[in-house]
Amino acid sequence: MVNIVVNGTERQFDGDEETPLLWYLRDELGLTGTKYGCGIAACGVCTVHVDGFPTFACVTPVGTLEGAEVTTIEGLSENGDHPVQVAWRDLNVAQCGYCQAGQIMQAAALVDGSETVSDEDIDYAMSGNLCRCGTYTRIRAAIRQAAEAK
Amino acid sequence: MRDTPILNVSRRGVLGGLGAATFVLAVGLPRPGRAQEDEPEFGRDAMPNGWSDDPKVFIAIDADGTVTITCHRSEMGQGVRTSIAMVVADELGADWDRVRVDQAPGEEETYGNQDTDGSRSLRHFFVPMRRAGAAARAMLAQAAADEWGVDVSEVTAGNHEVTHAASGRALGYGELAAAAMELDVPAGDALVLMDPSEFRYIGSSEIGLVDNMDITTGQATYGIDVRRDGMLYAVIARPPVYGGRAARYDDSAALAIDGVEKVVAIDPVDFPTEFAPLGGVAVIARNTYLAIKGRDALEIEWEDGPNATYDSAAYRKTLSEAANAPGGTVIRDEGDVDAALEGAAQTLEAEYYIPHLAQAPMEPPAALVEIRDGRAEAWACTQAPQVTRLRLAERLGLEKEDVTVNVTLLGGGFGRKSKPDFVLEAGILSQAMDGAPVKLTWTREDDINHGYYHTVSVEKMQAGLGEDGAPVAWLHRTAAPTIGSIFAPDPMQKLPFELGMGLLNMPLAIENVRAENPEAAAHVRIGWYRSVSNIPHAFAIQSFVAELAEAAGRDPKDYLLDVIGPAQMVDPRDQGDVWNYGENPDVYPIDTGRMAAVVEAAAQGIEWGREMPQNSGLGIAGHYSFVSYVAVAAEVTVEDGFVSVPRVSIAIDCGPQVNPDRIRSQMEGAVLMGIGQALMSEVTFAKGRAEQDNYDTYLVPRMEDAPKRIDVHLVTSHSGYDQPLGGVGEPGLPPVVPAITNAVFAATGKRIRTLPIGDQLRS
Ligand code: FES
Ligand code: FES
Numbered sequence: 001m002v003n004i005v006v007n008g009t010e011r012q013f014d015g016d017e018e019t020p021l022l023w024y025l026r027d028e029l030g031l032t033g034t035k036y037g038c039g040i041a042a043c044g045v046c047t048v049h050v051d052g053f054p055t056f057a058c059v060t061p062v063g064t065l066e067g068a069e070v071t072t073i074e075g076l077s078e079n080g081d082h083p084v085q086v087a088w089r090d091l092n093v094a095q096c097g098y099c100q101a102g103q104i105m106q107a108a109a110l111v112d113g114s115e116t117v118s119d120e121d122i123d124y125a126m127s128g129n130l131c132r133c134g135t136y137t138r139i140r141a142a143i144r145q146a147a148e149a150k
Numbered sequence: 151m152r153d154t155p156i157l158n159v160s161r162r163g164v165l166g167g168l169g170a171a172t173f174v175l176a177v178g179l180p181r182p183g184r185a186q187e188d189e190p191e192f193g194r195d196a197m198p199n200g201w202s203d204d205p206k207v208f209i210a211i212d213a214d215g216t217v218t219i220t221c222h223r224s225e226m227g228q229g230v231r232t233s234i235a236m237v238v239a240d241e242l243g244a245d246w247d248r249v250r251v252d253q254a255p256g257e258e259e260t261y262g263n264q265d266t267d268g269s270r271s272l273r274h275f276f277v278p279m280r281r282a283g284a285a286a287r288a289m290l291a292q293a294a295a296d297e298w299g300v301d302v303s304e305v306t307a308g309n310h311e312v313t314h315a316a317s318g319r320a321l322g323y324g325e326l327a328a329a330a331m332e333l334d335v336p337a338g339d340a341l342v343l344m345d346p347s348e349f350r351y352i353g354s355s356e357i358g359l360v361d362n363m364d365i366t367t368g369q370a371t372y373g374i375d376v377r378r379d380g381m382l383y384a385v386i387a388r389p390p391v392y393g394g395r396a397a398r399y400d401d402s403a404a405l406a407i408d409g410v411e412k413v414v415a416i417d418p419v420d421f422p423t424e425f426a427p428l429g430g431v432a433v434i435a436r437n438t439y440l441a442i443k444g445r446d447a448l449e450i451e452w453e454d455g456p457n458a459t460y461d462s463a464a465y466r467k468t469l470s471e472a473a474n475a476p477g478g479t480v481i482r483d484e485g486d487v488d489a490a491l492e493g494a495a496q497t498l499e500a501e502y503y504i505p506h507l508a509q510a511p512m513e514p515p516a517a518l519v520e521i522r523d524g525r526a527e528a529w530a531c532t533q534a535p536q537v538t539r540l541r542l543a544e545r546l547g548l549e550k551e552d553v554t555v556n557v558t559l560l561g562g563g564f565g566r567k568s569k570p571d572f573v574l575e576a577g578i579l580s581q582a583m584d585g586a587p588v589k590l591t592w593t594r595e596d597d598i599n600h601g602y603y604h605t606v607s608v609e610k611m612q613a614g615l616g617e618d619g620a621p622v623a624w625l626h627r628t629a630a631p632t633i634g635s636i637f638a639p640d641p642m643q644k645l646p647f648e649l650g651m652g653l654l655n656m657p658l659a660i661e662n663v664r665a666e667n668p669e670a671a672a673h674v675r676i677g678w679y680r681s682v683s684n685i686p687h688a689f690a691i692q693s694f695v696a697e698l699a700e701a702a703g704r705d706p707k708d709y710l711l712d713v714i715g716p717a718q719m720v721d722p723r724d725q726g727d728v729w730n731y732g733e734n735p736d737v738y739p740i741d742t743g744r745m746a747a748v749v750e751a752a753a754q755g756i757e758w759g760r761e762m763p764q765n766s767g768l769g770i771a772g773h774y775s776f777v778s779y780v781a782v783a784a785e786v787t788v789e790d791g792f793v794s795v796p797r798v799s800i801a802i803d804c805g806p807q808v809n810p811d812r813i814r815s816q817m818e819g820a821v822l823m824g825i826g827q828a829l830m831s832e833v834t835f836a837k838g839r840a841e842q843d844n845y846d847t848y849l850v851p852r853m854e855d856a857p858k859r860i861d862v863h864l865v866t867s868h869s870g871y872d873q874p875l876g877g878v879g880e881p882g883l884p885p886v887v888p889a890i891t892n893a894v895f896a897a898t899g900k901r902i903r904t905l906p907i908g909d910q911l912r913s
Contacts, residue, residue, distance in 0.1 A: 016409075019439045027383060027437035032375035033368020035561070036438075037512050038594045042845040045512055073368030080367040089362040092811055095819055096227030097365035098372060098512040098561025119858070126853040130845060132512045132562050133227045134822025135815070136856035 004065045006031070007075025017063025021055075022046045024062050025072060033073035033101045037130065044129030047102035048072045054109040056128070073101035076108060083149045084108045087142040095133035103129050107143050117147040192734035194274035197265070199258035199536070203278035205286040205335065207260055208238060210252075215310060215324030217244045222254035222261035223271040224533045225361070226511075226563035227819070228879045229812035230271045232360045234279055236351040236809060237272075241283025241344055243290075243308035244323070246351060251360045256535025256555035266533040267568050267678060268731070269776040269877025272808050276875055284343050288336045293329035294321050346871045355811045361559065373531030373558045374516035378587035381518065382411060384579050385441045385591055387448055388430035388600050391838035392674045393421060393455040399431050403447040409440040413448070414582045416575065422638050423675060425541050427575045428600055434579060438591055454838055460673035462606060462835040466503060469670055473501065473610035473629040478668030479643060482626075482654050482726040485662030490623035494614025497623075498701055502611070502690040503904045505832035507604035508848055509679050513561020514592040515572035521585035525552045530573045531560040538570035545574045546581060564823075565678030569602050595843040602677025603833055605630045609690030619702025621713065623662040628653060630686060635672035642669040644683065650729035652687035652775050652884060655722045657742050659715025665726075674835065680823065681880040684775045688884035689891070689905065692771035696892040697901065706892060707753050707770050714772070717743030731777050737874055738777045744867050745774055748781040748801040751863045755799030756783035765789060767896025771888035776877025778804040779865075782821070782889035788897045791912030794855070795825055795890060801863035804876035814862040817882045821860050824886025826850045830906050 002013040006029060013024060020039075025031040025048070037045035039058045046057040049071040076082050084107045087093075094100045103126070110117060110125040122143050131139070194201040202208075210218040219238045225231045231251045239249045254261050263274070287307045294312035295302040298319060305314050313320045336342075351357055364370035389395055395418035404410055411434045418429035433444035472478070491497055517530035519542070526546055532538045535555045543553040560567055576590035592600075607630035614623035632648060634641040644667055653665060679685070692710075699709035720740040722730045730738060749772045753759075756768055765788050772781035785797040800817045807813055830849035834841045842848040867873075891902035900911060 016440070016443075019437070023437050023439035026375075027439070030377055031368070032371070032377070035372075035513070036374060036591070037514075038845050039442075040594075040844055040846060043512070043594075076367075080363060085366040088366045089358060092359055092362070092815065094227075094359060094362065094365045095229070095815055096225075096512070096560060096562045097361060097370055098559075100365050101368045104366060123854045128852075130512065130850060130852060132510060132564075132823075132850060134819035134851070134856075136822060136851070136853050137818055137860050138815070139853070140856075 002062055002066050004062070004067070005069045007070070007072060013062050017061060019062050020058050021048070021060040021062055021065065021070065022057035025057060031072050031074055035098055035101060037099070044106060045099045045102040047105040047129065049105060049109060052109070054106050073105055076105065082108055083146040084111055084142070087146040087149065090145065091138050091142045093135050093138040093142050095135055099129065099131045103131065103139055107139070107146065111143060111146050111150060117143060193732060194263070194278070196732055197263035197274065199263050201262035201274060201278050202260065203281035205282045208279070208282045209242065209286050211323055211327035213324050213327065215248055215322050217242065217249045217323065218252050219249060220252045220254050222264050223275070224264070224266035224535070224557055224560055224563065226266065226533065226560035226567070228271070228816060229359060229809060230266070232357060233272055233809040233812055234275065235360060236357055237276060237279040238283040240349050240351040241280045242287050243310070245310040246357065248310060253557050255557060256539040258536040264535050265568070266563070267565060269879045269881065273777070273875045273877055276808060280343055281341060284341055285335050288341065289330040289333045290323055290326045292333050293326045297321065297329065352808055353810065357809070357811070371558050372513050372561045373529065374513055374561070374591060376518040376529040376558060376589065378518060378520055381587040381589055382434050382583060383436065383438045383441045383591065384432050384434045384588050385438070385445050385593060386416065386430050386432040386575060386596070387445050387450055388428045388596065389418065389452055390599065391452070391454040392457045393419065395429060395453050395455065396431055397451045397453045399448055399450040401431070401448055403449070404433055404444040407440060407444050407447060409436040410444040411435055412583065414579060416578055423636055425537065425569050425571050425574070427571050427578065432579055434583060434588060442593065457673045457838045460835050460838040462506065465606065465673070466608065469606065469608040469629045470501060472668040472670060473608040473627045475668060478627060478666035480664060481649055481667050482663060482665035487623050487625050487662045487664040490662035491612065491614040491625070494622055495617045496701060497612065497614045498697060499610070499612040500694055500697055500903055502609045502686070502693060504607050504686045504689060505834065505905060506606045506674065507679055507827065507831055508598050508601045508833050509564035509566035510597060510848060510850060511560070511562025511564055511566055514594055514597040515567065516589065516591045517573040517576040518587055518589040519573065519576040519580040520587035521546070521580050524548065526577060526580070527554045527556070528573055528577065529556045529558055530570070531558050531567055532570055532573060533560065533563045533568040534570060538573050541570055542574055542577050546577050564680040565682070566602060568678055594845065598833065598843045598848045599840045602636070602675045604679035604685065605633070605676045605683070607686040609686055611690055611694040613694065613698055615698060615702055619704055621660045621698055624658055624660045626653065626665045626690070627668060628665070628687070629668050629670045631670050631672035631676050633676050633678065635676055640672050642671060643667050646729045648683040650727045650731070651683035652691070652773055653683070654725050654727035655730070655740060655774065656687070656691055657714060657720050657740050657745065657774070659713055673838070681775060681883040684773065684884040685827065685887070688771065688773040689887050692773065692885060692888035693891055693903070696769070696888070696895065707749065707758055710770060710772060711746055711749060714742050714745050714749070717746065733777055740774060744779045744803045745772055747867060748772060748779045748803050748865050751801035751865050752781035752783040752799045755801065755861045755863050756785060756797065758783060762896070765897055767893045769889045769892025769894070769896055771885040771892060773881070773885040775881040775884055778802060778876030778878065778881040780881045780885055782885040784889040784893045786890060786893040786897055788894060788911060791909065793829055793894060793907055793911065795857050797859045798857045799861045799863065800882060801865050802882060803865040803867060804878050804881070805873045806871040806875055807864055807866070808875070810864055813864060813878050816878050817862040818860050820882025821886055822851050822856060824883055825855055825890065827905060828887045828890040828907060829855070830908065832906050
């Protein structure tokens with residue numbers, strides 16, 4: 001039995017402890033905002049926060065999360081108004097949108113965790129998050145805007 | 151007058167947005183007379199199931215004034231749900247804040263063609279959507295005039311209400327919807343479209359994406375996200391070689407896993423495979439993780455079949471031999487190329503190679519199907535809901551009427567999701583589970599290993615230059631497996647639509663031009679990939695023009711403009727292109743003036759001609775595709791053999807710009823995809839098997855590969871909206887790669903003729 005908190009709600013998990021957090025969130029809890037893209041920590045679309053740190057849910061077994069607090073895109077903010085989410089909408093960052101939950105979770109950790117954000121910080125922090133539609137230049141601009149807004 | 155039922159009650163019921171108070175504006179517009187039998191049809195008229203501009207199909211107005219616009223084209227990042235809604239809402243005079251967008255299921259008999267490919271959505275539906283909006287607006291105006299007993303000319307409809315200036319009265323659209331639906335639709339010419347000067351949304355860059363809130367809060371539903379009560383989860387082990395089969399398998403270890411429900415064999419595929427599942431062994435389980443775990447536990451002995459020896463390195467030599475041998479089918483012939491080559495002051499030749507590519511959309515193929523009471527319902531990220539419906543019905547032994555295909559958002563498509571094989575797989579598995587809802591997910595490995603790959607190609611170019619360095623002869627041999635190979639016994643030669651993608655319809659101000667198409671066999675599934683055959687053609691042609699410029703001692707941009715020639719209208723048929731993207735060549739001739747203008751704009755945007763630091767260079771390329779004109783100028787820096795692309799200028803003339811922000815975003819995306827193709831992306835095969843299987847080996851650009859600056863220039867040769875629309879989703883891509891490789895030459899003196907660049911510049 002694993003006790004974890006997901007978006008503020010306490011959960012008990014008693015399945016196969018090797019189950020990646022990704023599939024627990026998506027298939028068992030119905031939190032499909034966290035996406036699957038590669039399953040091997042190579043694309044970042046599954047990015048969630050575990051105790052505040054951006055984490056790839058596809059390679060994080062639920063069994064390693066006893067006592068952890070998990071935040072997904074659904075729990076990032078009350079009304080979708082985290083400065084990163086607002087900037088994303090302002091700049092129409094998304095194309096297909098599929099990668100964007102992961103991008104937003106990664107960017108939110110970056111913006112929330114640092115005073116200033118340089119372009120180098122962005123390239124470094126975001127390099128694990130693929131966008132096949134190619135929205136990178138808008139992601140950079142949105143992160144800069146969110147960092148200034150906060 | 152007739153009573154029109156509320157449309158699509160069940161679907162709206164599912165979505166929960168609209169109640170019984172919804173009224174639908176009644177009565178469609180008569181379709182303008184179709185062309186005579188013997189006259190060729192073009193554009194939207196020529197598409198399967200044509201088009202509709204019926205307001206009752208596309209517009210519903212709730213009693214509280216909420217306007218629901220149905221989008222019948224698939225959203226995969228191009229912004230079509232927003233753009234279509236902008237067009238309808240503008241002509242309707244709707245308040246954008248009270249507009250919602252609903253997604254149509256696959257039903258072309260009602261909506262017209264729904265194949266979301268070929269960069270056609272706005273090109274084909276701009277006018278019908280305007281007409282639908284305008285018709286609804288006229289009916290609302292008439293309803294208000296009737297209510298007040300005044301002539302309709304005295305009332306004004308707009309901003310979500312109809313007003314009567316003389317009396318100061320006003321009625322909201324919601325209040326009028328019920329009466330409006332009783333009225334006749336203004337027929338044909340009686341329908342007056344808005345003057346473009348009145349547009350509030352069309353042409354505006356201020357409109358936010360209709361799905362922005364859902365996307366940024368994790369509420370958007372893609373094919374992979376669909377959930378149904380009692381659902382099961384499946385993955386499939388497919389034959390590693392195209393056309394192979396499972397000879398035998400042992401599923402005991404898989405079935406021993408708690409939560410694995412069933413193992414199902416799927417029949418192997420026959421050639422030609424079209425959209426049929428590849429066969430293999432499926433594992434159905436209580437969640438996706440257990441399904442994958444179960445699949446890992448299968449022991450399968452594969453029989454590889456006729457493609458067991460496919461080796462892409464060896465096949466490159468085969469293609470090269472074909473491309474170097476004269477005698478292939480002549481597909482374009484102007485003047486006398488042999489004599490001109492003979493008499494040329496200098497001759498050049500070059501051979502260009504592009505590898506197989508995988509579309510690799512971030513959302514892999516995924517679909518859910520359930521079957522109840524003899525009716526199948528699918529939810530899928532499909533670009534082609536109609537063909538999905540037809541093939542699913544066939545495969546499940548049902549009538550088309552008993553199959554519903556709901557279209558979710560697509561997490562990228564790029565052509566992969568035009569093929570419904572994955573939806574059929576989900577249907578087969580639901581059937582195997584007595585109709586229970588089964589979600590079939592392709593893992594990334596499945597996606598890279600079992601794709602509909604972009605074709606591999608060798609393009610052999612030869613040219614002769616005169617004393618002044620100007621080209622006098624041009625010979626192009628193209629050898630590549632054809633997409634036709636999935637539809638018929640391998641035709642071995644490119645189809646007209648492939649040849650018409652930037653080869654036959656490349657305007658060349660050269661007197662003697664010949665193109666040949668030798669044979670090439672397919673050994674993997676070949677499929678559409680964003681911009682399709684334009685990719686190899688643009689790479690070869692635009693690289694070779696730059697090589698000629700170098701040989702002539704000329705500036706590459708000036709030389710390119712000379713090859714495009716003076717401004718004139720070229721009839722594509724005169725160059726052997728009978729396809730012309732399905733458009734009427736009289737309406738859509740090739741306009742070399744527009745081509746030259748985007749080249750100039752791209753060059754200006756990158757400040758062409760400026761002094762470049764060592765190891766940096768500028769390159770340029772222009773290409774005409776999907777009846778739009780695009781040019782790209784790229785700046786590259788090469789350090790220790792590593793290429794970076796710090797700045798790109800891309801210019802497009804796609805005719806009238808309906809949604810400028812989405813045109814820009816498509817150009818930005820094309821630049822990134824092109825950077826991937828130029829620098830890193832490739833699928834290779836050995837023993838018939840793909841050698842890459844995930845994003846760690848099939849490389850696509852990451853944040854650090856993105857230019858610091860992409861400038862998009864929206865060029866128009868013509869103000870207003872009477873010029874026909876060009877495509878947007880695909881035409882940005884083809885010129886990106888040659889612009890980059892030409893810039894690499896400028897930076898290093900090394901000519902890139904093989905993609906991707908990979909480690910070619912590292913020594
Ligand atoms: S799905 Fe987790 S990093 Fe790709
Ligand atoms: S927006 Fe489509 S993958 Fe990023």
